[in-house]
Protein backbone atom coordinates (compact mmCIF):
# COMPACT_ATOMS: atom_id res chain seq x y z
CA UNK A 1 0.00 0.00 0.00
CA UNK A 2 2.85 2.35 0.71
CA UNK A 3 5.88 1.71 -1.35
CA UNK A 4 7.20 2.68 -4.67
CA UNK A 5 9.69 -0.10 -5.14
CA UNK A 6 12.44 1.57 -7.12
CA UNK A 7 15.70 0.41 -5.56
CA UNK A 8 18.03 2.43 -7.72
CA UNK A 9 19.08 5.86 -6.60
CA UNK A 10 19.47 6.85 -10.23
CA UNK A 11 15.83 6.07 -11.03
CA UNK A 12 14.43 7.72 -7.98
CA UNK A 13 13.31 11.31 -8.28
CA UNK A 14 15.42 13.81 -6.42
CA UNK A 15 14.27 16.56 -4.16
CA UNK A 16 11.55 16.52 -1.56
CA UNK A 17 9.74 13.38 -2.59
CA UNK A 18 10.27 11.73 0.75
CA UNK A 19 8.80 14.50 2.88
CA UNK A 20 5.54 13.34 4.33
CA UNK A 21 2.37 15.33 4.09
CA UNK A 22 2.38 15.80 7.82
CA UNK A 23 5.50 17.88 7.43
CA UNK A 24 3.63 20.50 5.47
CA UNK A 25 1.94 21.78 8.61
CA UNK A 26 4.78 23.17 10.66
CA UNK A 27 4.14 22.30 14.30
CA UNK A 28 4.64 25.01 16.89
CA UNK A 29 8.22 25.90 17.53
CA UNK A 30 9.36 25.12 14.01
CA UNK A 31 9.20 28.62 12.64
CA UNK A 32 12.16 30.96 13.02
CA UNK A 33 12.48 31.77 16.70
CA UNK A 34 13.32 35.35 17.56
CA UNK A 35 16.19 35.96 19.91
CA UNK A 36 17.94 32.65 19.36
CA UNK A 37 21.05 33.86 17.65
CA UNK A 38 23.53 31.12 16.92
CA UNK A 39 27.25 31.42 16.54
CA UNK A 40 27.15 32.32 12.86
CA UNK A 41 24.04 34.44 12.67
CA UNK A 42 20.43 34.22 13.73
CA UNK A 43 17.96 31.49 12.98
CA UNK A 44 15.87 34.13 11.23
CA UNK A 45 18.67 34.92 8.86
CA UNK A 46 19.16 31.27 7.99
CA UNK A 47 15.45 30.72 7.57
CA UNK A 48 15.39 33.56 5.02
CA UNK A 49 18.27 31.94 3.17
CA UNK A 50 16.33 28.71 3.02
CA UNK A 51 13.32 30.43 1.64
CA UNK A 52 15.42 31.98 -1.07
CA UNK A 53 16.71 28.61 -2.13
CA UNK A 54 13.44 26.75 -1.71
CA UNK A 55 12.09 25.90 -5.10
CA UNK A 56 15.36 26.62 -6.85
CA UNK A 57 16.81 23.53 -8.41
CA UNK A 58 20.46 24.39 -8.74
CA UNK A 59 21.15 27.53 -6.77
CA UNK A 60 21.93 27.88 -3.11
CA UNK A 61 22.05 31.68 -3.05
CA UNK A 62 23.15 34.48 -5.31
CA UNK A 63 26.52 35.05 -3.68
CA UNK A 64 27.70 31.52 -4.47
CA UNK A 65 26.59 31.74 -8.08
CA UNK A 66 28.59 34.88 -8.65
CA UNK A 67 32.09 33.55 -8.46
CA UNK A 68 32.67 30.97 -5.73
CA UNK A 69 35.07 31.29 -2.87
CA UNK A 70 38.06 33.64 -3.14
CA UNK A 71 40.91 31.85 -4.85
CA UNK A 72 38.59 29.06 -5.96
CA UNK A 73 38.66 27.56 -9.44
CA UNK A 74 36.01 28.70 -11.84
CA UNK A 75 34.94 25.82 -14.08
CA UNK A 76 34.77 26.71 -17.75
CA UNK A 77 32.63 24.97 -20.32
CA UNK A 78 30.74 21.75 -19.69
CA UNK A 79 30.90 20.38 -16.16
CA UNK A 80 32.73 17.06 -15.85
CA UNK A 81 30.62 13.98 -15.25
CA UNK A 82 29.86 13.44 -11.59
CA UNK A 83 30.66 9.89 -10.57
CA UNK A 84 27.64 7.77 -9.66
CA UNK A 85 26.72 7.49 -6.00
CA UNK A 86 28.20 4.66 -3.98
CA UNK A 87 26.32 1.64 -2.81
CA UNK A 88 24.18 3.90 -0.64
CA UNK A 89 21.30 5.90 -2.07
CA UNK A 90 19.04 2.86 -2.23
CA UNK A 91 16.69 4.54 0.23
CA UNK A 92 15.88 7.19 -2.35
CA UNK A 93 13.22 4.92 -3.74
CA UNK A 94 11.24 4.93 -0.51
CA UNK A 95 8.70 7.47 0.55
CA UNK A 96 6.52 7.38 3.63
CA UNK A 97 2.84 6.52 3.37
CA UNK A 98 0.59 9.53 3.04
CA UNK A 99 -1.95 10.16 5.78
CA UNK A 100 -2.18 8.27 9.01
CA UNK A 101 -2.81 4.79 7.70
CA UNK A 102 -5.44 2.30 8.68
CA UNK A 103 -4.01 0.00 11.31
CA UNK A 104 -6.21 -2.91 12.42
CA UNK A 105 -8.36 -2.19 15.49
CA UNK A 106 -6.37 -4.49 17.78
CA UNK A 107 -3.12 -2.80 16.77
CA UNK A 108 -4.58 0.60 17.68
CA UNK A 109 -5.77 -0.67 21.05
CA UNK A 110 -2.32 -2.05 21.65
CA UNK A 111 -0.82 1.32 20.70
CA UNK A 112 -3.09 2.96 23.24
CA UNK A 113 -2.14 0.47 25.93
CA UNK A 114 1.54 0.99 25.21
CA UNK A 115 1.34 4.76 25.40
CA UNK A 116 -0.85 4.73 28.52
CA UNK A 117 1.58 2.32 30.18
CA UNK A 118 4.55 4.54 29.35
CA UNK A 119 2.73 7.60 30.66
CA UNK A 120 1.65 5.95 33.92
CA UNK A 121 5.07 4.38 34.45
CA UNK A 122 7.02 7.61 34.02
CA UNK A 123 4.60 9.66 36.12
CA UNK A 124 5.05 7.13 38.90
CA UNK A 125 8.82 7.22 38.42
CA UNK A 126 8.73 10.97 38.86
CA UNK A 127 6.67 10.66 42.06
CA UNK A 128 9.12 8.09 43.39
CA UNK A 129 11.95 10.49 42.62
CA UNK A 130 10.19 13.17 44.68
CA UNK A 131 9.94 10.62 47.49
CA UNK A 132 13.68 10.06 47.22
CA UNK A 133 13.27 6.49 46.00
CA UNK A 134 14.61 6.87 42.46
CA UNK A 135 18.39 7.06 42.61
CA UNK A 136 20.66 8.92 40.22
CA UNK A 137 19.40 11.00 37.36
CA UNK A 138 16.66 10.11 34.90
CA UNK A 139 15.34 11.59 31.68
CA UNK A 140 11.65 11.23 31.05
CA UNK A 141 10.00 10.77 27.67
CA UNK A 142 6.66 12.21 28.78
CA UNK A 143 5.08 13.59 25.60
CA UNK A 144 7.22 11.47 23.27
CA UNK A 145 5.39 8.17 23.77
CA UNK A 146 3.87 7.88 20.29
CA UNK A 147 7.29 7.36 18.74
CA UNK A 148 8.33 4.52 21.05
CA UNK A 149 4.88 2.92 20.85
CA UNK A 150 4.49 3.31 17.08
CA UNK A 151 7.87 1.76 16.31
CA UNK A 152 7.60 -0.82 19.09
CA UNK A 153 4.31 -2.02 17.69
CA UNK A 154 5.66 -2.25 14.15
CA UNK A 155 8.89 -4.07 15.09
CA UNK A 156 9.26 -7.85 15.17
CA UNK A 157 10.46 -9.52 18.38
CA UNK A 158 13.88 -10.24 16.83
CA UNK A 159 14.53 -6.63 15.79
CA UNK A 160 17.04 -4.59 17.77
CA UNK A 161 16.43 -1.34 19.65
CA UNK A 162 19.15 1.18 20.52
CA UNK A 163 18.11 4.16 22.63
CA UNK A 164 19.54 7.12 24.47
CA UNK A 165 19.43 7.88 28.18
CA UNK A 166 15.78 8.87 27.48
CA UNK A 167 15.02 5.20 27.10
CA UNK A 168 12.32 4.09 29.55
CA UNK A 169 9.61 4.13 26.89
CA UNK A 170 11.73 2.20 24.42
CA UNK A 171 12.34 -0.53 27.00
CA UNK A 172 8.63 -0.78 27.72
CA UNK A 173 7.90 -0.88 23.99
CA UNK A 174 10.07 -4.00 23.69
CA UNK A 175 8.18 -5.78 26.42
CA UNK A 176 10.65 -5.37 29.28
CA UNK A 177 8.60 -5.87 32.49
CA UNK A 178 7.83 -2.68 34.39
CA UNK A 179 9.21 -4.00 37.68
CA UNK A 180 12.63 -4.69 36.12
CA UNK A 181 12.86 -1.13 34.79
CA UNK A 182 11.48 0.53 37.91
CA UNK A 183 13.73 -1.65 40.08
CA UNK A 184 16.72 -0.37 38.12
CA UNK A 185 15.62 3.25 38.56
CA UNK A 186 15.24 2.60 42.28
CA UNK A 187 18.62 0.87 42.59
CA UNK A 188 17.11 -2.45 43.68
CA UNK A 189 18.42 -5.92 43.06
CA UNK A 190 15.38 -6.83 40.96
CA UNK A 191 16.46 -4.18 38.41
CA UNK A 192 17.57 -4.98 34.89
CA UNK A 193 21.21 -4.41 35.86
CA UNK A 194 20.69 -5.73 39.38
CA UNK A 195 20.33 -2.12 40.50
CA UNK A 196 23.86 -1.13 39.50
CA UNK A 197 23.19 0.90 36.36
CA UNK A 198 20.22 3.17 36.86
CA UNK A 199 17.98 4.91 34.36
CA UNK A 200 20.66 5.78 31.80
CA UNK A 201 21.93 2.24 31.25
CA UNK A 202 18.78 0.21 30.74
CA UNK A 203 19.58 -2.81 28.62
CA UNK A 204 17.81 -6.12 28.10
CA UNK A 205 19.46 -8.32 25.50
CA UNK A 206 16.74 -10.87 26.17
CA UNK A 207 14.24 -8.39 24.70
CA UNK A 208 16.67 -7.17 22.02
CA UNK A 209 16.75 -3.84 23.82
CA UNK A 210 20.45 -3.34 23.14
CA UNK A 211 21.03 -0.47 25.48
CA UNK A 212 20.42 3.10 26.58
CA UNK A 213 23.46 5.24 25.84
CA UNK A 214 24.50 8.40 27.67
CA UNK A 215 27.22 9.48 25.27
CA UNK A 216 25.36 11.49 22.67
CA UNK A 217 25.71 9.93 19.21
CA UNK A 218 27.90 6.99 20.26
CA UNK A 219 25.21 4.38 19.90
CA UNK A 220 24.54 5.10 16.23
CA UNK A 221 27.81 3.45 15.30
CA UNK A 222 27.11 0.55 17.66
CA UNK A 223 23.66 0.17 16.09
CA UNK A 224 25.43 -0.14 12.74
CA UNK A 225 27.39 -3.05 14.22
CA UNK A 226 24.21 -4.88 15.16
CA UNK A 227 22.74 -4.18 11.73
CA UNK A 228 25.88 -5.35 9.98
CA UNK A 229 25.86 -8.54 12.01
CA UNK A 230 22.23 -9.18 11.05
CA UNK A 231 23.07 -8.56 7.42
CA UNK A 232 26.04 -10.96 7.46
CA UNK A 233 23.97 -13.60 9.22
CA UNK A 234 21.08 -13.06 6.80
CA UNK A 235 18.78 -13.06 9.80
CA UNK A 236 16.25 -10.53 8.50
CA UNK A 237 16.50 -8.53 11.73
CA UNK A 238 16.20 -4.75 11.52
CA UNK A 239 17.91 -2.39 13.94
CA UNK A 240 16.00 0.70 15.03
CA UNK A 241 18.17 3.40 16.55
CA UNK A 242 16.53 6.32 18.39
CA UNK A 243 18.30 9.58 19.19
CA UNK A 244 17.59 13.27 19.71
CA UNK A 245 17.84 16.32 17.48
CA UNK A 246 21.02 17.45 19.25
CA UNK A 247 22.70 14.24 18.14
CA UNK A 248 22.60 15.34 14.52
CA UNK A 249 25.33 17.89 15.24
CA UNK A 250 27.70 15.21 16.55
CA UNK A 251 30.31 13.69 14.24
CA UNK A 252 29.22 10.13 15.00
CA UNK A 253 25.79 10.83 13.49
CA UNK A 254 27.39 11.65 10.13
CA UNK A 255 29.86 8.78 10.26
CA UNK A 256 27.11 6.32 11.11
CA UNK A 257 24.76 7.54 8.39
CA UNK A 258 27.49 7.39 5.76
CA UNK A 259 28.62 3.93 6.82
CA UNK A 260 25.10 2.53 6.95
CA UNK A 261 24.34 3.92 3.53
CA UNK A 262 27.58 2.72 1.90
CA UNK A 263 27.14 -0.80 3.32
CA UNK A 264 23.36 -0.79 2.82
CA UNK A 265 22.75 -1.82 6.42
CA UNK A 266 19.31 -2.86 7.71
CA UNK A 267 18.92 0.03 10.14
CA UNK A 268 16.26 2.70 10.65
CA UNK A 269 17.61 5.82 12.31
CA UNK A 270 14.86 7.70 14.16
CA UNK A 271 15.53 11.26 15.24
CA UNK A 272 13.13 12.28 18.01
CA UNK A 273 13.21 16.01 17.34
CA UNK A 274 11.87 17.53 20.56
CA UNK A 275 13.24 20.96 19.57
CA UNK A 276 15.62 21.13 22.53
CA UNK A 277 19.11 19.91 23.14
CA UNK A 278 19.31 20.09 26.92
CA UNK A 279 18.69 23.82 27.53
CA UNK A 280 19.46 24.99 23.99
CA UNK A 281 16.88 25.35 21.21
CA UNK A 282 18.11 23.12 18.41
CA UNK A 283 17.42 25.83 15.82
CA UNK A 284 19.91 28.20 17.42
CA UNK A 285 22.85 25.86 16.84
CA UNK A 286 21.90 24.08 13.62
CA UNK A 287 22.55 25.21 10.07
CA UNK A 288 19.38 23.65 8.65
CA UNK A 289 15.72 23.79 9.67
CA UNK A 290 15.16 20.05 9.93
CA UNK A 291 18.15 18.68 11.77
CA UNK A 292 17.91 15.11 10.51
CA UNK A 293 15.86 15.31 7.32
CA UNK A 294 17.88 18.14 5.81
CA UNK A 295 21.06 16.07 6.21
CA UNK A 296 19.59 12.87 4.74
CA UNK A 297 20.41 13.75 1.14
CA UNK A 298 24.11 13.85 2.00
CA UNK A 299 23.90 10.10 2.62
CA UNK A 300 21.72 9.18 -0.32
CA UNK A 301 18.57 8.98 1.80
CA UNK A 302 15.20 10.67 1.36
CA UNK A 303 14.31 13.55 3.69
CA UNK A 304 11.46 12.38 5.89
CA UNK A 305 9.66 14.38 8.58
CA UNK A 306 6.67 12.93 10.40
CA UNK A 307 4.35 14.01 13.18
CA UNK A 308 5.87 12.16 16.10
CA UNK A 309 2.87 12.96 18.29
CA UNK A 310 0.46 11.02 16.09
CA UNK A 311 0.58 7.33 17.00
CA UNK A 312 -1.29 6.25 13.86
CA UNK A 313 1.11 8.14 11.62
CA UNK A 314 4.19 6.85 13.43
CA UNK A 315 2.95 3.27 13.24
CA UNK A 316 2.17 3.57 9.52
CA UNK A 317 5.56 5.07 8.70
CA UNK A 318 7.40 2.63 10.97
CA UNK A 319 5.69 -0.38 9.35
CA UNK A 320 6.51 0.82 5.88
CA UNK A 321 10.10 1.76 6.75
CA UNK A 322 10.75 -1.57 8.49
CA UNK A 323 9.38 -3.50 5.53
CA UNK A 324 11.57 -1.56 3.13
CA UNK A 325 14.72 -1.93 5.22
CA UNK A 326 14.05 -5.60 5.95
CA UNK A 327 13.85 -6.28 2.22
CA UNK A 328 17.54 -5.39 1.97
CA UNK A 329 17.13 -1.95 0.45
CA UNK A 330 19.45 -0.18 2.89
CA UNK A 331 18.94 2.22 5.78
CA UNK A 332 16.41 4.99 6.31
CA UNK A 333 16.44 8.14 8.42
CA UNK A 334 13.20 9.45 9.88
CA UNK A 335 12.75 12.71 11.76
CA UNK A 336 9.77 12.61 14.12
CA UNK A 337 8.66 15.97 15.52
CA UNK A 338 7.70 15.86 19.16
CA UNK A 339 8.13 17.68 22.47
CA UNK A 340 9.11 16.67 25.98
CA UNK A 341 6.57 17.80 28.54
CA UNK A 342 9.11 18.24 31.30
CA UNK A 343 12.68 19.45 31.58
CA UNK A 344 15.73 17.73 30.16
CA UNK A 345 16.34 15.61 33.24
CA UNK A 346 14.68 15.14 36.59
CA UNK A 347 16.51 18.13 38.11
CA UNK A 348 15.41 20.54 35.39
CA UNK A 349 12.06 22.33 35.70
CA UNK A 350 12.37 23.44 32.04
CA UNK A 351 11.47 27.05 32.78
CA UNK A 352 13.53 28.37 29.87
CA UNK A 353 10.94 27.22 27.35
CA UNK A 354 8.52 29.84 25.97
CA UNK A 355 5.11 29.48 27.61
CA UNK A 356 3.21 29.50 24.31
CA UNK A 357 5.48 26.83 22.85
CA UNK A 358 4.85 24.55 25.81
CA UNK A 359 1.10 25.14 25.82
CA UNK A 360 0.72 24.56 22.10
CA UNK A 361 2.59 21.27 22.34
CA UNK A 362 0.63 20.20 25.41
CA UNK A 363 -2.46 20.68 23.25
CA UNK A 364 -0.94 18.13 20.87
CA UNK A 365 -0.29 15.61 23.64
CA UNK A 366 -0.16 12.24 21.81
CA UNK A 367 -2.11 10.30 24.43
CA UNK A 368 -5.41 12.23 24.75
CA UNK A 369 -5.19 12.98 21.04
CA UNK A 370 -5.06 9.29 20.18
CA UNK A 371 -7.70 8.40 22.73
CA UNK A 372 -10.09 10.97 21.26
CA UNK A 373 -9.48 9.60 17.78
CA UNK A 374 -10.14 6.05 18.94
CA UNK A 375 -13.43 7.07 20.54
CA UNK A 376 -14.37 9.03 17.43
CA UNK A 377 -13.81 5.93 15.33
CA UNK A 378 -16.09 3.82 17.53
CA UNK A 379 -14.01 2.49 20.43
CA UNK A 380 -16.00 2.23 23.64
CA UNK A 381 -14.50 4.73 26.14
CA UNK A 382 -15.36 2.30 28.96
CA UNK A 383 -12.93 -0.17 27.41
CA UNK A 384 -10.17 2.45 27.44
CA UNK A 385 -11.01 3.33 31.06
CA UNK A 386 -10.66 -0.35 31.95
CA UNK A 387 -7.25 -0.44 30.26
CA UNK A 388 -6.19 2.63 32.28
CA UNK A 389 -7.27 0.98 35.53
CA UNK A 390 -5.48 -2.19 34.61
CA UNK A 391 -2.29 -0.23 33.94
CA UNK A 392 -2.54 1.68 37.24
CA UNK A 393 -2.82 -1.62 39.09
CA UNK A 394 0.15 -3.07 37.17
CA UNK A 395 2.31 -0.02 37.99
CA UNK A 396 1.34 -0.28 41.67
CA UNK A 397 2.25 -3.98 41.71
CA UNK A 398 5.58 -3.27 40.05
CA UNK A 399 6.44 -0.61 42.62
CA UNK A 400 5.55 -2.96 45.48
CA UNK A 401 7.79 -5.62 43.96
CA UNK A 402 10.65 -3.10 43.83
CA UNK A 403 10.08 -1.89 47.40
CA UNK A 404 10.23 -5.50 48.57
CA UNK A 405 13.43 -6.11 46.65
CA UNK A 406 16.71 -5.50 48.46
CA UNK A 407 19.63 -3.30 47.51
CA UNK A 408 22.20 -4.64 45.02
CA UNK A 409 24.23 -7.54 46.34
CA UNK A 410 27.70 -6.19 47.14
CA UNK A 411 29.21 -9.48 46.00
CA UNK A 412 28.07 -8.58 42.47
CA UNK A 413 29.78 -5.22 42.38
CA UNK A 414 32.35 -6.32 39.78
CA UNK A 415 30.07 -8.76 37.93
CA UNK A 416 28.84 -7.91 34.43
CA UNK A 417 30.79 -4.68 34.22
CA UNK A 418 33.83 -5.82 32.28
CA UNK A 419 34.25 -8.12 29.29
CA UNK A 420 37.37 -10.24 29.88
CA UNK A 421 37.90 -11.09 26.26
CA UNK A 422 36.01 -14.35 26.38
CA UNK A 423 33.29 -14.90 23.84
CA UNK A 424 30.43 -16.08 26.04
CA UNK A 425 29.13 -12.56 26.73
CA UNK A 426 28.48 -12.13 23.02
CA UNK A 427 25.89 -14.88 22.84
Ligand SMILES: Cc1ncc(C[n+]2csc(CCOP(=O)(O)OP(=O)(O)O)c2C)c(N)n1
Nearest residue numbers: 166214215216244245246247274276277278
Ligand atom coordinates in the same frame (compact mmCIF):
# COMPACT_ATOMS: atom_id res chain seq x y z
C1 LIG B 1 29.23 13.38 23.47
C2 LIG B 1 28.37 14.10 24.49
N1 LIG B 1 28.37 15.45 24.50
C3 LIG B 1 27.59 16.11 25.39
C4 LIG B 1 26.83 15.41 26.29
C5 LIG B 1 25.94 16.16 27.27
N2 LIG B 1 24.54 16.02 26.89
C6 LIG B 1 23.74 15.12 27.50
S1 LIG B 1 22.20 15.13 26.86
C7 LIG B 1 22.59 16.33 25.76
C8 LIG B 1 21.55 16.87 24.82
C9 LIG B 1 21.18 15.95 23.72
O1 LIG B 1 20.06 16.46 23.07
P1 LIG B 1 19.20 15.63 22.06
O2 LIG B 1 20.12 14.80 21.21
O3 LIG B 1 18.29 16.55 21.36
O4 LIG B 1 18.38 14.61 22.96
P2 LIG B 1 17.19 14.88 24.00
O5 LIG B 1 17.83 15.01 25.35
O6 LIG B 1 16.46 16.11 23.59
O7 LIG B 1 16.34 13.66 23.94
C10 LIG B 1 23.90 16.72 25.90
C11 LIG B 1 24.55 17.76 25.08
C12 LIG B 1 26.87 14.00 26.25
N3 LIG B 1 26.15 13.26 27.09
N4 LIG B 1 27.64 13.37 25.33
Ligand SMILES: [Mg+2]
Nearest residue numbers: 244245276277
Ligand atom coordinates in the same frame (compact mmCIF):
# COMPACT_ATOMS: atom_id res chain seq x y z
MG1 LIG C 1 16.30 17.04 21.76
